Amino acid sequence: MNKSKNKLLELKNLCKHYPIHKGILSRITGYVHAVDGVSFSIYEGETLGLVGESGCGKSTVGRTILRLIDPSAGEIYWRGERIDQLTRAQIRPYRKEIQAVFQDPYSSLNPRMRAADIVAEPLRNFEPLSQVEGRERVRELFALVGLRPDQMLRYPHEFSGGQRQRLGIARALSVKPKLIMCDEPVSALDVSVQAQVINLLGDLQQEFAVSYLFIAHDLAVVKYISHRIAVMYLGRIVELAETAELFNRPSHPYTEALLSAIPIPDPKHQRKQIVLRDDVPSPINRPSGCHFHTRCIYAQERCKVEAPLLEELSSGHFVACHFKLNT
Amino acid sequence: MSQTTGKPILEVEDLRTYFYTRDGVVRSVDGVSFSVSEGETLAIVGESGCGKSVTSLSILRLIASPPGKIISGSIRFHGKDLLDFSDEEMRDIRGDKISMIFQEPMTSLNPVLTVGRQIGEVLELHRHCSMEETRIRILELLKMVNIPEPESRMNEYPHQLSGGMRQRIMIAMALACDPEILIADEPTTALDVTIQAQILNLMRELRDKTRAAIILITHDLGVVAEMAQRVVVMYAGRKVEEASVNDLFEKPMHPYTLGLLNSMPRLDDSASKRLVEIPGMVPSMRNEIIGCAFAPRCSAAIERCSLESPPLKDYENAHWVACWNPVLLRPAYE
Numbered sequence: 001m002n003k004s005k006n007k008l009l010e011l012k013n014l015c016k017h018y019p020i021h022k023g024i025l026s027r028i029t030g031y032v033h034a035v036d037g038v039s040f041s042i043y044e045g046e047t048l049g050l051v052g053e054s055g056c057g058k059s060t061v062g063r064t065i066l067r068l069i070d071p072s073a074g075e076i077y078w079r080g081e082r083i084d085q086l087t088r089a090q091i092r093p094y095r096k097e098i099q100a101v102f103q104d105p106y107s108s109l110n111p112r113m114r115a116a117d118i119v120a121e122p123l124r125n126f127e128p129l130s131q132v133e134g135r136e137r138v139r140e141l142f143a144l145v146g147l148r149p150d151q152m153l154r155y156p157h158e159f160s161g162g163q164r165q166r167l168g169i170a171r172a173l174s175v176k177p178k179l180i181m182c183d184e185p186v187s188a189l190d191v192s193v194q195a196q197v198i199n200l201l202g203d204l205q206q207e208f209a210v211s212y213l214f215i216a217h218d219l220a221v222v223k224y225i226s227h228r229i230a231v232m233y234l235g236r237i238v239e240l241a242e243t244a245e246l247f248n249r250p251s252h253p254y255t256e257a258l259l260s261a262i263p264i265p266d267p268k269h270q271r272k273q274i275v276l277r278d279d280v281p282s283p284i285n286r287p288s289g290c291h292f293h294t295r296c297i298y299a300q301e302r303c304k305v306e307a308p309l310l311e312e313l314s315s316g317h318f319v320a321c322h323f324k325l326n327t
Numbered sequence: 328m329s330q331t332t333g334k335p336i337l338e339v340e341d342l343r344t345y346f347y348t349r350d351g352v353v354r355s356v357d358g359v360s361f362s363v364s365e366g367e368t369l370a371i372v373g374e375s376g377c378g379k380s381v382t383s384l385s386i387l388r389l390i391a392s393p394p395g396k397i398i399s400g401s402i403r404f405h406g407k408d409l410l411d412f413s414d415e416e417m418r419d420i421r422g423d424k425i426s427m428i429f430q431e432p433m434t435s436l437n438p439v440l441t442v443g444r445q446i447g448e449v450l451e452l453h454r455h456c457s458m459e460e461t462r463i464r465i466l467e468l469l470k471m472v473n474i475p476e477p478e479s480r481m482n483e484y485p486h487q488l489s490g491g492m493r494q495r496i497m498i499a500m501a502l503a504c505d506p507e508i509l510i511a512d513e514p515t516t517a518l519d520v521t522i523q524a525q526i527l528n529l530m531r532e533l534r535d536k537t538r539a540a541i542i543l544i545t546h547d548l549g550v551v552a553e554m555a556q557r558v559v560v561m562y563a564g565r566k567v568e569e570a571s572v573n574d575l576f577e578k579p580m581h582p583y584t585l586g587l588l589n590s591m592p593r594l595d596d597s598a599s600k601r602l603v604e605i606p607g608m609v610p611s612m613r614n615e616i617i618g619c620a621f622a623p624r625c626s627a628a629i630e631r632c633s634l635e636s637p638p639l640k641d642y643e644n645a646h647w648v649a650c651w652n653p654v655l656l657r658p659a660y661e
Contacts, residue, residue, distance in 0.1 A: 053522075054490075054519055160608050162608060190375055190546065191587060191590050191591050192374060192586060192587060192590045192604065194590070195602035195605070196605075196606075202601070217520070219594065220592040220594050224600070224602055247594070257521060258521065259594060261521045262520055262549065262594055263550050263552060263553045264593065264595055265548040265549045265593055266576055266595070267552045267553075267576055275521075276525070279489045280519070280521075
């Protein structure tokens with residue numbers, strides 16, 4: 001259904017490897033393969049959820065898109081134009097179109113700036129407005145995200161966590177971006193406030209047709225906001241599908257295990273729980289073949305040797321597994 | 328129907344822990360009562376700042392004073408009030424009869440001691456074990472919490488272990504002296520879901536083996552549903568509801584509990600559903616709250632709510648609710 005819409009962003013085989021230096025000569029002794037060949041697209045007005053556990057590379061993907069980090073390899077296209085090799089000056093116009101909301105509303109707002117100035121900063125940067133116009137825009141943005149105009153002159157510490165996240169959203173929205181990269185925007189919030197912020201993001205999408213890359217570790221949260229979801233494990237996408245499809249027919253064993261690990265708030269709920277053994281392996285010494293084979297309950301010889309490719313199982317449902325489930 | 332067995336080992340009654348800060352008195356825990364029996368898991372749920380952690384720290388008398396102070400109430404452990412104990416007597420209880428697992432295993436383990444040494448410390452203090460006995464017990468404990476290669480792991484430092492492993496070490500440490508009560512303060516909040524599932528499984532297994540009572544402090548109702556038999560819901564320093572886990576999830580009576588349940592993203596919902604939010608935010612604890620603390624955010628608030636604090640009332644089967652207009656009594660509610 002998204003195919004008819006315009007492709008905003010496309011990643012092709014994106015990689016980010018960090019060298020590990022050791023000794024006085026700082027010789028490179030290895031690499032951290034944070035992101036290892038990630039490809040996906042985001043369409044206009046769509047939310048793509050990017051899910052995985054800590055260290056799977058999901059935030060690195062987000063930061064690479066913002067060009068806060070330069071990719072080691074691979075290509076990034078914005079509306080068909082390649083942007084991964086642009087210089088800082090050349091990338092500026094794109095920065096206006098791709099904005100970000102970060103996880104920690106405490107450290108991502110400058111404590112010495114007033115709320116109104118925080119929200120107005122991108123405006124000042126990208127759109128020369130008169131003072132009166134600027135203030136009017138900030139007022140509109142405040143109303144949009146559910147903050148009161150009398151709070152405009154306050155400092156970040158005077159706001160609660162949820163309100164700070166609203167400020168972050170207002171700041172991202174100020175320059176009317178096409179895509180907002182939301183990196184764990186609700187994981188620092190309490191449930192009742194988390195629901196407020198998720199609903200707010202949904203409403204804003206309805207109104208402005210903005211796209212989100214929604215990065216989170218919690219599948220239950222991602223489900224409420226995403227049209228499609230990509231699941232990452234150790235730097236690679238293991239499954240990508242439309243939300244309902246992913247939940248109804250998880251085809252990668254890791255997705256299945258992730259789903260079964262989330263506690264259901266119903267004491268009478270009986271379910272088949274798959275408890276994965278061990279921890280996530282280190283991205284420095286990754287397992288051979290399929291990275292997941294060390295923890296996979298279905299793993300066979302082939303998985304240790306041959307890395308599975310991301311294949312299209314049904315329309316729009318991609319899985320990287322030799323022994324796909326539910327097929 | 329509660330699945331409690333025998334008489335309670337810990338009874339907390341009308342606990343009030345206040346913090347005297349420069350900006351005024353913070354009433355973190357304001358008249359909370361509950362009890363736990365042997366082999367029972369009691370969950371205390373609430374959002375940040377509701378006083379659930381301060382409650383657990385109060386039980387172990389770990390409140391820094393000043394600024395904090397337990398100003399009234401009693402905490403009876405086998406009938407004896409812990410608040411009357413001297414500091415030495417309290418030290419004998421901590422880590423032995425009542426032990427605790429903290430949320431952040433990285434900050435609660437000592438980074439310069441090996442994990443074996445840290446587990447051993449508890450045994451030396453409370454059990455006066457010899458070195459060899461200690462070593463054997465450490466290995467036994469590490470095996471119990473499913474740590475692979477315990478002989479080499481016991482000589483490692485916390486930074487060499489993953490988050491899940493560190494939490495296992497914390498659990499081993501807490502269980503070293505076979506405590507009667509285990510307080511677990513957000514034991515899985517810092518962990519990934521797949522690791523959380525491992526740790527919750529382990530805790531269930533150990534509970535059945537040791538028959539220790541568990542007080543589980545958490546904000547995650549999913550974890551509550553999987554672990555607890557009874558639940559206390561706290562809001563702004565007060566207990567607003569207490570019920571058996573089935574009653575609480577089937578017929579929540581306090582509007583706040585209902586709101587929490589509805590605002591929780593859950594897997595078993597249809598994807599397109601909109602989350603139900605609780606408007607507003609948690610009140611500041613600096614000001615004295617008149618009436619029900621939840622009234623300003625409550626859609627079912629009546630006039631009385633903002634005037635008079637609702638008392639806890641037992642509706643049925645030890646289902647306690649502090650509300651002037653509880654959910655099930657409203658005819659319009661489906």
